[in-house]
Amino acid sequence: MLQLDQLRTEIHSSQGIVVAVDGVSLAIQPGETFALVGESGSGKSVTALSISRLLPDNACIAAGDVRLDDASLADLPESEMRAYRGGRIAMIFQEPATSLNAVMSVGRQLVEAITTHTELRGAAARAxxxxxxxxxxxxxxxxxxxxxxxxxxxxxxxxVMIAMALATEPALLIADEPTTALDVTVQKQILDLLLDLQRERGMAMLLITHDLGVVSQVADRVGIMYAGELVELGSKAAFFSKPLHPYATRLLGALPDVDKRGHLLEAIAGSVPPLYQAFDGCRFAPRCYSATARCRGEIPPMYEMGGGHGVRCFAYAPEAAVPLVLPPLRDIGAGRVARQLGDKALLAVENLRVRFPIRSGLLQRVSGHVDAVHEVSFSLRPGETLALVGESGSGKTTTGKAILQLLRGTAVVDGQAMLGDIDLMRAGKAELMRARRQMQIIFQDPFGSLNPRMRVGEILAEGIQSLRPELDLAERRRRVDDLLEQVSLPQSALTRFPHEFSGGQRQRIAIARALAVEPSLIVCDEPTSALDVSVQAQILNLLKELQQQLGVAYLFITHNIGVVEYLADRIAVMQAGRIVETGESASLLTAPQHAYTRTLLAAVPRVVVGEADAEVLLPA
Amino acid sequence: MKIVVLWTDWVVLLVLLGTLAYGWKVMRQPHLAVTWRKAFNTATGTSAATVLAVFLVIGLLDSLHYRPAIAGKADAYATETRSVLDDILHQQQTGRERSYSAPLAYQGYEKEATVIDGQATRAYLRLQHGGAHLDQPEQQWAADVLLRTLAGVGLGLLVAAAATALAVLLLARKRRQGLGVAWRSLRRGQVGFPLRAVLLTLTVLAVLAGVMAMLATAYHVLGTDRVGNDLLYVVLKSIRTALVIGTMSTLVTMPIAVGLGICAGYLRGWVDEAIQYVYTVINSIPYVLLIAAVVLILMVFIDNHPDLFPTSAERTDARLFFLCIILGMTSWTELCRLIRGEVIKLREAEYIQAAQAFGVGTWRILLVHLLPNVMHLILISMVINFSGLVLAEAVLSYVGIGVDPSMQSFGTLINTARLELSREPTIWWTLATAFTFMFSLVLSANLFSDAIRDAFDPRATHK
Structure with missing residues (x-):
């Protein structure tokens, strides 16, 4: 029904012409869910925007064709395209908060969509x-x-967005990361809803996502995009039972889960090449273990492997195939001292309660409190990882910040928190400075957590300067050099600014900054949730290695169950400001006691590799 | 000759040095250099900057003051304080007429009483300087003006051609290309920097200046005012006043607005309440009244302390200086509010929290983490404020509480034009002159500030 034929979309930027989508061909049948998967910058969203022709002003479809039934969408005048958009093609976007008009009631917006694209008017439209x-x-x-x-x-x-999109009874629904901004339990509900409606209406769906778990749950067919190209295309069953392209296998290897606990994750070194250049070889070759001279000098075509399974790799060429090299399995801390877990608690939190004052009236008097965290108690041993798991608004970040004493002055914090022998809640200025040397924080957003106007060297030196004033300039410099080495960044990084680094590199800088004062506890506040899977793997590996070497304890705040399974020794599940369940990682994950934990674990979309899925819906 | 540095001259020199120092810093910081290059990358922005630069040069020449020595006496100097610009425009300054004369006129604008052939009568008299070289003005005037205009155009084009040749030469050397290649890429606008637009602007400016210069040797190009002063001289002198008011008031505004804004936004609590209270109160006082009161107090002070201000130039300069301070003190509220809002947003940023987790002191957070991150706001509002303040001076002088009446400024010019417009026959050239110059100054400042805002505003989309 929808057919992309050698689609090429160019974006004119200050660096030159960026070919965001290059030679993408795919077809979607009615009633089928096609998942387009890729990391950021792979061109998957631009593909979707090209289909609905909602590209920004500086981008255009340079070549190829988009056909919906018999119409060629790329050539339609804008006035006719408008009838297709919303009528035949509907879209839902990632951020539900900004896709709805804030000053119109949802009913009015829904009725507007209905009257624009159907015959219904007035009371009938409202009904x-x-x-x-x-x-x-x-x-x-x-x-x-x-x-x-x-x-x-x-x-x-x-x-509501889904209702608006479907109210016009479209033939094709494009869902661009529809559940990325949602909690995992809500994600499950929304995905189930989309699947139900799709089955009921026999509509085709193009699902764009970076989450392989979601793909393995809902897709019929899968396309993997890398650097603007489709590198693998096949049915879900075929893909997950035997992924062919080296990039796809390594992407699956980068996903953290319980089976990979003993090893380092498959981090794909390097980064996606910039797309303003011309390629004369395979785009993945610089990061591929199997790459040969042929891969670098010749552009691989899409090889048909039977059953509609195609792959863009010379390893599957009919003649003179490049042999596939398997990536080495790396163990953690091989030849290093085993991690020592102490008996005495490093951090003991008892009955922690955080309330935010509500101010009202002329004089802004405190008229009440919002309870963010209720009576939370847990303890953490040296060198241990405790994962604080929960959905948004469950109070996990607030707990972390309260322990770090970052909420002094903005919230009322009760209870007790002992870091070694320091009573954090009642610590005076000097004691607090002593405590700060032992605990540090890594934030979620690597773009917001580094001051854009400071050089990396200054950023790293700041903590030492403030908390270790006894160190002189030479000593400080030596420590900063060591830090860079610990997080594997080049020395030249010192004089550069944060914006010159990629997301993963910035997160390394943030980790180095936290390590600067040699803390025994690091609060990791969702340190990987803004990163792509392959970069997430690099950061998780780094965190794991650092724990081996330095014996630092992590309070790991996250909503990503896969990361928890991979990293955590113990888990505390939070819901609405309370810890509902704590336990050793293995026992809690296999035999959850609390009902909420069970719901949470059941909602996590999982990737099953190497098993043919019987439930695959083939296009009618 | 005794060099005189007036208070506002100090300010001008310090601003110049500050700008040079900032430019040096920009060159050394790649991210700043990239942003500034972006600001100069639009044809409009660079053309506006070129025009602005010409105004700045005129203002600068007018800021180099001295008192000439009295001939024959050692250690004695004239009471008159002159500037370099006065020397350049010596002919215009001294070539005073009796009263009004139209632009390029060779006789007075009104009939004057005179004695012709022993009979008292009223007639249009020849000007003393304007067109004085013509024997038979009725026949020669048009040809003479045309000839001088053409000569001026030629001169301007010659200068422009020289500038273009220099640009091509530099371009060719920098890129190690042949002259022809460099010229072709310049003509097609393919040099990365809008050099073509700058050269076109320079050509227009050079032609205008050439024509003015050729005509000014024999005529009053823009006419004369009530007491016969050449308007070209008056309006060129007004440029410095406008520039001083624009930059100095902004300089006074900046520290108040930035300091209070950052403190209010970061410290919150009672500090925030107090600062908000102050700027709400200041905002609700009509600023014209406030300025009128302060200017009156100041005038009394100057009159009572003649020993502090020995020359009239120093007196008028002191009034200008304090006017700038008052203007600055009353116009900081907008920027303060803007910065407070931005800082409230920034204080939640994770890098600020990271600094807090390191126990970094409040002062260091304010200066190292917050100030550099609101710098783009400061810069943007500085250039936007500039033109607003130039206009404010015009309004204040029009009301009569601006600069000293003896000081040339756009405001005083417009104020006199108000009366002249109601005369019959109308004197139109004062207003036209003041309007044209002020308009080009403010417009180029605005266009330049637009370019800067586009480059520095992180929310602006760069296509």
């Missing part, structure tokens, strides 16, 4: 809108239809 809200699973649709977006939760907003 249809109520009907749709009911079908996307919004409780009390008659009342909810007059709500404004701010009155709805993120999941509800995404449901």
């Amino acid at each position: 249809k809108a109520v009907d749709w809200l009911k079908r996307v699973g919004i409780a009390e649709p008659e009342r909810r239809i007059d709500s404004y977006p701010f009155q709805l939760s993120g999941g509800q907003k995404q449901r």
Whole structure:
């Protein structure tokens, strides 16, 4: 039904012409879910925007064709394209908060979509809108239809977006990371909803995602994109039972899970090449173990492997195939001292309670409190990793910041937290400085956590300067050099600014900064959730190695269960400000006691490699 | 000759040095250099900067003051303080007429009482300087003006051609290309920097200046005012006043706005309340009244302390100086509010929290982490404020509380034009002159500030 034929989309930027999508050919049948997977910068979103022709002003479809049934969308005038957009093709985006108009009630927006694309008017259109809200699973649709977006939760907003997209009865739904901004339990509901509606309507769906777990749950067919090209294309069953392209296998190897605990993850060294250059070889060759001279000098075509499974790699060439080299399996800490877990607790938190004051009235008096964290207790031994798991708003970040004493002055913190012999909550200025030398933090966003106006050298030296004033300039310099070596960054990084580094490199800088004062505890606040899978693997490996070498303990705050399985020794599950369950990682994951833990674990989309899935829906 | 450095001259010199130092810093910091290059990468921005640069040079020449020695006496200097610009425009300064004369006129604008053939009568009298070289002005005037205009155009084109040749030569040397190749890439605008636009702007400016210069040797190009002063001289002298007011008031504004804004945003609590209270109060006082009151107090002070201000130039300069301070003190609230808002946003940034986790002191966070990150806001509002302040001076002088009436400024020019417009026949050239010059100054400042904002605003999209 939808057919892309050698699609090539160019973006004109200050660096030159960026070929964001190059020679992508694929076809989607009615009733089929096609998942386009890739890391950031692989061109998957640009492909979607090219189909609906919503490209920014500086981008254009340079060659190739987009065909929907018999119409060639690339050549249509804008006025006719508008009828297709919304009518035949609908889109849902990543961020439900910004895709809805904040000053219109959801009913009005829904009715507007219905009257634009169907014959229904007035009361009939409104009735249809109520009907749709009911079908996307919004409780009390008659009342909810007059709500404004701010009155709805993120999941509800995404449901409304789906209702709006589907109300026009499109033949093709493009879902661009529809669940990335949502919690994992909500993600499951939204994916189930999309699948139900798709089956009911026989609609085709193009799902764009970076999450291989989601793909293995919902897709019928899979396309892997790398650096603007489709490198592998096949049915879900065929792909997950035997991924062919070296990039695809290594991407799966980079996913953290419980089976890989003993080893380092498969981190793909290097980065995606910039797309403003011309390629004369395979684009993955610089990062590939199997790459030969042929890979570097000749552009691989898409080889058909039977059953619609195609792969762009010389390893599958009919003649003179390049032999595949398997990446070496790396163990952690081979030849190093085994990690020592002490008996005495490094950090003991008891009955921690954090309340944020609500101010109101003319004089801004405190009129009440919002409880963010209730009576949280846990302890952490030296060299141990405790994962604090929970969905957004469960109070995990607040707990971390309260322990680090970053909430002094903004929130009321009760309870007790002992770091060694220091009572953190009642520590005076000098004691607090002593405590700060022992605990540090790594943040989620590697772009926001480094001051853009400071050189990397200054950033790394700042902590030493503040907490170890006894060290002189030469000593400080020596420490900064050591830090760079620990996180494997070149010495030349010192004089550069943060914006000159990629996301993964910045996160390394942030880790080095935290290590600068030789802390015994690092609070890791979602350190990998803004990163791509392959980069996430690099960072997790680094964290694991550092723990082996330095014996540092991590309080690891995350919502990513895969990371928890891979890294954590013990797990504490948080819900609505309370810890509902704590336990050793292995026992908690295999035999969860609390109902919420079970829901959470069941909602996690998992990748099953090497097993043919019986449930695959083949196109009718 | 005794070199005189007036208070505002100090300011001008310090600003110049500061700008040079900043430029040196920009060259050494790659991220700043890239952003600034972006600001100079649009044809509009660079052309505006070129025009602005010409105004700046005129203002600078007018800021180099001295008192000439009295001939024959040692250690005695004239009471008159002159600037380098005065020397360049010596002919215009001294070539005073009796009263009004139209641009390029050779006779007075109004009939004057005179004695012709022993009979008292009223007639249009020949000007003393304008067109004085013509024997039979009725026949010769048009040809003479045309000839001088053409000569001026030629001169301007010659200068422009020389500048272009120099640019081509430098380009060819820098790129190690032949002259022809360099010229062709310049003509097609393929040199990365909008050099073509700059050269075109320079050509237009050179032609205009050439024509003015050729005509000014024999005529009053822009006419004369009520007491016969050449308007070209007056308006060129006004440029310095406008520039001083624009830059110095901004300089006064900056530390107040930035300091208070950052403190209010980061420290919150009672500091924030107090600062907000102060700027709300200042904002609600009509600033014209405030300035009028302060200027009156100042005038009394200057009159009572003649020993502090020995020459009239120093008196008028002191008034200008304090006017700038008052303007600056009343116009910091907008920027302060802007910076406070930005800092409230930034204080939640993770790098600030990381610094707090290191126990970094409050002062260091304010200066090292927050100040550099609001610098782009400061720069943007500095250039936008500049033109606003130039206009404010015009308004204040129009109301009569601006600069000293003896000091040439756009405001005083417009104020006199107000009366002249209601005369019959109308004197139109004062207003036209003031308007044209002020308009080109403010417009080029605005266009340049637009380019800077586009380059520095992180939210602006760069296509």
